[in-house]
Amino acid sequence: MPLVSVGDVSKRILLGRKLRSSQLGETLLPKRIALPVFASDALSSVAYAPDEIFIMLSLAGASAYVWSWKIAIAVALVMAAVIASYRQTVHAYPSGGGDYEVATVNLGKTAGTTVASALLVDYVLTVAVSISSGAQYAAGAIPALNGHEATFATVLVLLLMAVNLRGIRESGSVFAIPTYAFMVAILGMCGYGLLRLAAGDLPRVESADLEILPDPGVGSEQSLTTFALLFLLARAFSSGCAALTGVEAISNGVPAFRKPKSRNAATTLLLLGLIAVSMMVSVTVLAKEMGLRFVDPRDFDRLRLDGQPLPEGYEQHPVISQIAEAVFNDFSPGFYFVITVTGVILVLAANTAFNGFPVLGSILAKDGFAPRALGSRGDRLAYSNGIVFLAVMAIVLIVIFDAEPTRLIQLYIVGVFVSFNLSQLGMIRHWTRLLRTEKDPAARRRMFRSRVINTVGLSFTAVVLVIVLITKFLAGAWITILAMVFFFALMRGIRRHYDNVAEELAAEDEDRVMPTRVHAIVLVSKIHKPTLRALAFAKATRPNVLEAVTVSSGPEDTSRLLDEWDRRGLDVPLKVLFSPYRELLRPIVEYAAEIRRANPRGVVAVYIPEYVVGRWWEQLLHNQTALRLKGKLLFTPGVMVISVPYQLRSSEIARERELREDFRPRPGDLRRGDVRKRAKR
């Protein structure tokens, strides 16, 4: 038999490559687009992180607010260390595997799986926190939403889910416009505020006249012991570290950057850090200067106005909302602009999780830690399950915690810092390993420098992780840790299963033994085009034995079939199987097994004629039996099942639907560099 030459292979390799580079080139991201695509998650945390600092400090009364800007600076320092560390990562691991890859390569699978579970939990929390915070802002601008934040947040999550299930064509501008608008809004607001501060006419925020009673369990700032004060500041600091969530996103997106990829990614990361730090510090400083009073929404009874408790129904607006209202007291469109873009950026941040989740899933699938179906871009069902899972979990959290960002943030930070720590530790091991073999002094110097940076990063993030664990464990971090343990066990279980299967499947030489003969049976229910085609195809494969088989559904039908068989002069013997209980499948399965028993070194080839229809309701009306028969025959050793399809006219509908499906965007395409235009087939 003639076989194709190896020449064909190389041609095809080149062809594939050519197509690839030409199509992808257009869609890689320049820095000015990459920044907004990857920044929304990190930048949006300025919408809630300062609030958390003020809430924690308020436990010791408003006088503790003197610490606020120092804490903001401390957070900014950690941010700087983390950004510097990740700049090393994007150079060393430009493949987009991010923390998971760093941890797996340098620390082993256990660390990698731990990072992956932390990231999975984080994605859920990113959605829950961002959308809850967005709901707070919306309620600040639209009074009718007050008290319905959880419902509103749930609806938002469902909308995001629907959009992502449907598939949206992501484009740079979808991110660029709102993200740049957000930067303009926040930095503009802060700049204008600082100008007015310099000019001496900085207004005070709406809550400035309130008095905060210290929490009875804490006491006023003046009465605190040094240890108690330190603990309070540590809690405020760890809450403020919410600002760091999302900075790792770029390290997963290096492949989407234009060349030089790593350098561009590192520059973008630096820019992101500078912007995030300026926002964070300015907002905190301004809030302090404008007399902000901010407490946990469940602690309104510690607020006093002229010595009196507040009336029922006091609404505490988010920090940025209060600043914007006061700064733009002479220009209300400014206020609405700030609130709107803040809300939009928070929704974009939540959408980031919907994009990152399948990307992580496909990486995990490749390593055998997640169902393999997640690894293939085309498996819409697997993707959809992931999206629905993410949305449902986020909604559960939103409902349980009543869409209060303050409470959700207790769960949030621990996961982020677990992956920061393992990733920094991995990077240190990475440089140490490279240093072992590197001889070039210049390269060694660079590696030393990088290792120092990562070591500083690790020490910062390790301190934060310890503080977070101590201060937040009972407040909710335990939930995160439980969830991480669950995902960890699940991933290890899946991997173990795949390993066991791989072992059972390992090829041995006796597996190459060719069957001694092929006994082909063609299933016949009626004599129509699909049957004739199946017979023709079966004949074309020249089996050792060929017979047609029908299951009798009654003596008249059978004799009619036999008559037609003879009349048409079909030169294949037709065997009739009787089925006492009008079953179709079992007689066939048993017959195939019987043939195989008679000739254990042969193979039974079962040809099933099928006709292919296009509409979903047509599919309900056809081929159910063929489908179930195939399912059953697969369990019968020594049998192979051959579907011989006959395409009816309506099958064209399904082909076209498939084609549309193929070109429907999947979440995460943009940040994986997987964008393409619809092409003609």
Place this chain on the structure above:
Amino acid sequence: MPLVSVGDVSKRILLGRKLRSSQLGETLLPKRIALPVFASDALSSVAYAPDEIFIMLSLAGASAYVWSWKIAIAVALVMAAVIASYRQTVHAYPSGGGDYEVATVNLGKTAGTTVASALLVDYVLTVAVSISSGAQYAAGAIPALNGHEATFATVLVLLLMAVNLRGIRESGSVFAIPTYAFMVAILGMCGYGLLRLAAGDLPRVESADLEILPDPGVGSEQSLTTFALLFLLARAFSSGCAALTGVEAISNGVPAFRKPKSRNAATTLLLLGLIAVSMMVSVTVLAKEMGLRFVDPRDFDRLRLDGQPLPEGYEQHPVISQIAEAVFNDFSPGFYFVITVTGVILVLAANTAFNGFPVLGSILAKDGFAPRALGSRGDRLAYSNGIVFLAVMAIVLIVIFDAEPTRLIQLYIVGVFVSFNLSQLGMIRHWTRLLRTEKDPAARRRMFRSRVINTVGLSFTAVVLVIVLITKFLAGAWITILAMVFFFALMRGIRRHYDNVAEELAAEDEDRVMPTRVHAIVLVSKIHKPTLRALAFAKATRPNVLEAVTVSSGPEDTSRLLDEWDRRGLDVPLKVLFSPYRELLRPIVEYAAEIRRANPRGVVAVYIPEYVVGRWWEQLLHNQTALRLKGKLLFTPGVMVISVPYQLRSSEIARERELREDFRPRPGDLRRGDVRKRAKR
């Protein structure tokens, strides 16, 4: 190539037949078991039919109750005519097709489909009415259920659904014990009551002291015009005809009887009729004698006690309940026995619908009026969908009509009588047709007699149908008619679709053209047992071209695969397809289409190695890609898809589960004579 001889065929035919008769013989029903199996639906209507007569008559005040026993006799006469007619049917059509077969054969498809839609609607209503009535009886015995009848009925339907989804092994005794107990209870109660009447110490029922004001729209019995009185009696009569529901069941169950089937079925039918008529007449007479006052539950404001309106919360118990309480006033276990067995028989009657529905479905499927999957006993999914559909529709009716049998019965009778009429008409045509050719005078005499019986039956049922349509159309029968029209259109639509497909598929001689060559490609992702087996099987079929094909998921994986391919010395060329977007399916589909384009008269055989696992969660983790690929390739003309399974150890679990599934009983088995014991495979 050697082909099997025709001798094999005949041997197998005999073998199949032998197995069949020997296994089925044990399970056919003797009359004493067949009666209870088929009687529960018909007998249970005595639990609500007399109530309806009294409700209708009460519109003209309690004095109209003088008509009650005359109406009961009229109903009994119709019952006698219908029973006599069906005795002809079971002789003429012993195959179990019942009214549907009679109408289709003698009046054509339109009539047959009409009967089928009437029966479908009836099954839903049988469940709704029987369970609602059962809930009334339960509430009569358990005061805590009062006012929660609809909830209780819904729970009962859900339980029945669950039991039928799970599959129960029906046995004669499950029916025999409660049905005979019911006969003993009702006939015993009536006998004891009539004895006490003869002895002059018949107690009065609880409602005997009430006075009924005539409905203002009707007026008292004395004031009615003859026409109005006739109309009132017609309404009462048509409501009483609810007693006839279910008598047709035996005509669908002839195959389950012991031989002589038809004669035994006819005898059983006669017995059933005698018992039903005696129950109906005795209950009505006793109720009248015991001073029953019974109105529509929404008309309690027409009841007076000593001239005063009744207090809120009056509970009106069903007729049998009131009689039992009074008759057994000196023996309360008698009361509880009657109520309990009545409740049980009503649930059994509802279960009848769950059994009859799939039987009808499979008959319709055979004729192309229902999805073909319903026609095969093994298709659990199709059965389950039918059961869930039936339960959901019944629950909808129960909730809408608040589980009041009186309101549901307005919908019930029209469907029953539509099929009675068409079936009698069909029988008349049947005899007329036979008479045209029959010469033997004795046979002609018997046929004449049968035709007379069916003509009498038709005239009775036609009158009832007209009365039912006139008196019940606005009260709810329009809903039934709408539903029937819907099912009718649906069945015709399905049939039209199957006809169109059959036409498109009709075999022509050019369909027998054999492909000129077979180009086999074996898909390879890794080199493991399934791949080697697929390669060996593909080689064994000796195609004209054989090549292995892999989709590259990355340069390293690919070169590793190519190395191993060489190292193992696999003598089939391996072609690498590049996939720019990490898709697995499209490159393969496109490659297959390309080969076919290059050689339009050849066929492409795509071998897919699959491994088969047994646990449901394992199935989630494997073969998703193979499944989707097969789905896509079926739409590609000129391609056949070959699954080469490799059974992993865990697949044994699924084989055993399948085996258990095969022997799980399906609803309707008993009444189709489809019962068998679990056999060794």
